[in-house]
Amino acid sequence: MVSAKDINEQSTWQELTPGAEIYEPATSKMVNTGEWRVLTPFFNSNKCRQCLLCVPFCPDMSIPVADGKRGKTDLMHCKGCGICAKVCKFGAITMKLEAK
Amino acid sequence: MAVKDRMSGNEAVAYAMKQINPDVMGAFPITPSTEIPQYFSKYIADGEVDTDFVAVESEHSAMSTCIGAAAAGARAITATSSAGLAFMWELLYVAASARLPITMAVVNRALTGPININNDHSDSMGCRDTGWIQIYAETNQEVYDNYIQAMPISEYLRLPIMICQDGFITSHAVENIELLDDADVKGFVGEYEPESYLLKKDATLAVGPYGVSPYYMEIKKAQAEAMKSAKARIVEVGEAYGRLSGRSYGMIEEYMMDDAEVAAVVIGSSAGTGKSAVDDLREQGVKAGLVKVRVFRPFPREELIKALSGTKAVAVMDKCEGFSACGGPLFAETRSALYDAAERPLMVNYVYGLGGRDVTIDTFDEIFAELMDMAKTGETGETYRHIGVRDSEDEER
Numbered sequence: 001m002v003s004a005k006d007i008n009e010q011s012t013w014q015e016l017t018p019g020a021e022i023y024e025p026a027t028s029k030m031v032n033t034g035e036w037r038v039l040t041p042f043f044n045s046n047k048c049r050q051c052l053l054c055v056p057f058c059p060d061m062s063i064p065v066a067d068g069k070r071g072k073t074d075l076m077h078c079k080g081c082g083i084c085a086k087v088c089k090f091g092a093i094t095m096k097l098e099a100k
Numbered sequence: 101m102a103v104k105d106r107m108s109g110n111e112a113v114a115y116a117m118k119q120i121n122p123d124v125m126g127a128f129p130i131t132p133s134t135e136i137p138q139y140f141s142k143y144i145a146d147g148e149v150d151t152d153f154v155a156v157e158s159e160h161s162a163m164s165t166c167i168g169a170a171a172a173g174a175r176a177i178t179a180t181s182s183a184g185l186a187f188m189w190e191l192l193y194v195a196a197s198a199r200l201p202i203t204m205a206v207v208n209r210a211l212t213g214p215i216n217i218n219n220d221h222s223d224s225m226g227c228r229d230t231g232w233i234q235i236y237a238e239t240n241q242e243v244y245d246n247y248i249q250a251m252p253i254s255e256y257l258r259l260p261i262m263i264c265q266d267g268f269i270t271s272h273a274v275e276n277i278e279l280l281d282d283a284d285v286k287g288f289v290g291e292y293e294p295e296s297y298l299l300k301k302d303a304t305l306a307v308g309p310y311g312v313s314p315y316y317m318e319i320k321k322a323q324a325e326a327m328k329s330a331k332a333r334i335v336e337v338g339e340a341y342g343r344l345s346g347r348s349y350g351m352i353e354e355y356m357m358d359d360a361e362v363a364a365v366v367i368g369s370s371a372g373t374g375k376s377a378v379d380d381l382r383e384q385g386v387k388a389g390l391v392k393v394r395v396f397r398p399f400p401r402e403e404l405i406k407a408l409s410g411t412k413a414v415a416v417m418d419k420c421e422g423f424s425a426c427g428g429p430l431f432a433e434t435r436s437a438l439y440d441a442a443e444r445p446l447m448v449n450y451v452y453g454l455g456g457r458d459v460t461i462d463t464f465d466e467i468f469a470e471l472m473d474m475a476k477t478g479e480t481g482e483t484y485r486h487i488g489v490r491d492s493e494d495e496e497r
Contacts, residue, residue, distance in 0.1 A: 001296075013318035013325070018258055019199035020319050021296060022306040 005030065028077070033060070037080030039095040041073050047092035054084035054093065102278045102345065109237070109270035112244040112277055113179070113205045113263070114139035118149055119285040120251065122203075123174035123292070126154040126165025130184035131217045132267040133207035137179055159184040163191035163202075170200035171307040173297025175251065178202070181267060182209035185223045189230075192260075196231025197323060198308045201254040201261070201292075204232075205247065208368070208419075209267040210455040218456020219267040221367060225420040225429050231323055233261040233330055234397040238353075238371045240265075240275040245347055246394075248280065251289050252337045257330050259323075266369040268456070280345060288344055330398045351400035353392040354407050356382060360389025362471035363408060363445075365416045365434055367393045370452070370459045377464030388468050393430065401437040408438060411445040412475035415467045419453045427451075427484045446480045450487045457488050 002017050004027040017023070052070055055063045062078040064071040073084075085093040107115065114136050117125075127137040143149050154165045162178050169176040180188065185206060195202050206224050210216040224234060233254065237243035243265040254261040265271055280288075296305050311319050335350055342348025355375050357363060364374050371392040381388040391407050393400060408414055416435070418428025427435075431449035438444050450467055453459045467487065474480055 009314040011315075011318065013321040016315070016318050016322060018322070019197065019307065020309050020311055020315065021198075022309055023296065023304060025304045025306075027306075 032076050034062075034074075034076050034078045034080075037075075037078060038097075039080045039082060040075065040098045041078065041080070041082070041084055042094045042096050043073060044092050044094070047090050049090055049092075051089070053087050053089070057083050057087045059083065102280050102284075105277055105279055106274050107240060107244075107277050108135070108272050108274050109240045109243050109265045110135035110207065110272065111139055112240050112279075113247050113265075114143070115279065116244050116247040116285070117151075117177060117205075118143045119280070119282050120175075120248070120289050121149045121286075122151055122177045124152045124154065124165065124169035124176045125178060126156055126162040126169065126176065127178045128156050128159050128162045128180070128184060130159070130181050132209055132219075132271045133179045133181040133184070133205065135271070136205050136207070159187040160191060163188040163195065166202045166204075167191060167195050167198065167200055170195070170202050171198065171297065172299045173292075173294055175255075175292040176200075176202050177204070179205035179207070181207045182217075182223045183212055185227060186211060189227060192227055192230035192232060194308065195260045197311075197319065199258040199323070199326070201251070201258055203247075203250045203254060204260065204262050206262045206264040207267045207271045208264055216455040217267075219269050219369075219419070220454045220456070221264075221419040222421065222454075224262060224264050225418075225422070228397060228429060231259065231327065232397060233257075233259050233327075233334070233395070235261065235263055235334075235395050236367045236393070237263070237265045237270060238369055238392060240270050240273070241277050241347070242349075242394075243270060244277060244279070245341060245345065245349065248285055248288060249334075249337045249341050249349065251292070252340075253330070253334055255292055255294075256333050257326055259326055259330060264368070269369040278345070284344060288341070327398050331395075331400075334395055334398075349394060350403070351393075351395045352403045352407060353394060355390040355392065357389040357391060357407050357411075359387055360410075361387040361412045362468055362475055363389040363391060363411045363414050364464065364467060364471075365391045365393060365404070365408070365414060365430065367396065367417075367419065367430060370417065370419065373459055373461055374464050377461045377468065380461065380465075381468055386468065386472065396430070399433050399437070401440075404434055404437045405441045408434075408445055409441045409443050413446045413448075413471040413480075415448055415450055415471055417450045417452055417467075419451075421451050421454060425484070431484075446474050446478070448474070448480055448483045448485060450485050452487045459488065463488055
């Protein structure tokens with residue numbers, strides 16, 4: 001069976017799977033879906049109380065948690081929706097344009 | 101041992117479904133296909149099959165049910181007509197592009213506008229470009245035979261398939277029919293064993309992903325190649341069915357075409373009427389013939405070139421108005437196919453039988469008379485014609 005890592009934008013029609021089926025889980029990890037983000041969440045760890053409310057609200061599972069603490073936002077998958085900033089009670093997340 | 105019986109076309113399809121005993125049926129009633137799920141529900145209620153019948157609230161959901169079931173690994177079927185088929189539209193493309201081999205019994209009926217429950221082919225012709233295989237029947241026997249061939253074709257190719265018959269004309273008329281043994285049908289159709297499916301133990305599978313621009317066209321090309329390869333399989337299954345039943349099938353059926361000078365090209369039940377007209381003309385010494393298009397998708401291009409190349413004048417008959425202002429879909433595609441022929445006959449289009457308008461031997465006599473005139477004069481005149489319609493400019497009125 002064809003593996004997702006072997007399919008890319010140079011693949012021919014013969015190299016794709018029937019019906020574009022995907023035979024393994026979590027292949028979105030390989031895809032940069034954050035490239036069309038306009039605003040970026042800036043995280044201030046000093047204001048954060050680690051309530052972790054932002055984590056379940058993130059629709060893209062882009063806020064990793066380790067040892068009961070949230071880490072840096074996964075900007076490869078964050079689409080900049082701003083929900084995390086909206087639900088944060090402590091003003092620890094601010095949506096801003098990234099410096100070019 | 102095959103048994104002789106008498107059945108309506110709808111009953112014949114439901115009977116074939118019973119003999120196959122598929123896994124899931126998602127269906128919503130609509131005239132004239134309603135009897136198919138109705139008869140089949142009785143088989144379920146009587147314990148003659150163990151199919152899961154999903155009673156849905158619309159045809160959109162009926163096709164969605166089939167897509168879900170097929171993706172899960174089930175053999176899924178449905179039946180519909182007219183507006184019901186139109187309501188399935190967006191899902192028809194989903195089923196085809198996800199390469200799910202769903203079998204749909206289509207009982208052809210006019211599309212609404214004005215509302216009409218009678219036969220023409222506008223419903224299935226409207227969805228001719230959705231990526232489904234389409235096979236049409238002339239008689240009750242043929243729709244039964246075609247249904248039994250559907251799954252060996254569709255599941256092998258991973259393309260969904262429509263088994264079409266003419267609403268009321270064959271769906272409700274009772275004809276003599278020869279039915280195969282249950283065991284023969286089961287042996288011929290076999291079990292559905294997809295390589296990958298959602299309910300497969302330990303399988304990790306995603307069906308129907310987003311196809312962004314860098315991939316969409318490759319996916320469509322693969323689908324187009326699958327349709328190109330379909331013809332060989334359809335012919336192979338049609339021949340194998342002939343060895344089982346004594347009735348072989350191909351892409352088209354040629355009737356008295358060997359030395360034909362004038363010919364009609366037709367789909368569905370009207371072929372029977374046309375053959376009677378051909379018989380009468382042959383007795384009068386006219387070299388008339390008829391080509392019945394059994395498979396419309398994939399289109400029988402080479403077969404039509406071969407059948408029609410030697411003729412002088414051809415009438416292509418569309419039971420569907422395409423509003424192209426220059427002819428119906430069967431005409432457009434038949435004429436396009438013949439463009440590659442070394443010897444092209446003169447060719448005209450007759451749109452006929454819309455919304456259940458009668459088609460009789462007289463209709464064919466009129467068409468063949470005009471073809472003979474064309475063959476003699478070498479002039480086609482207007483190529484886009486309607487027949488059986490009242491017209492103030494008609495001289496005989």
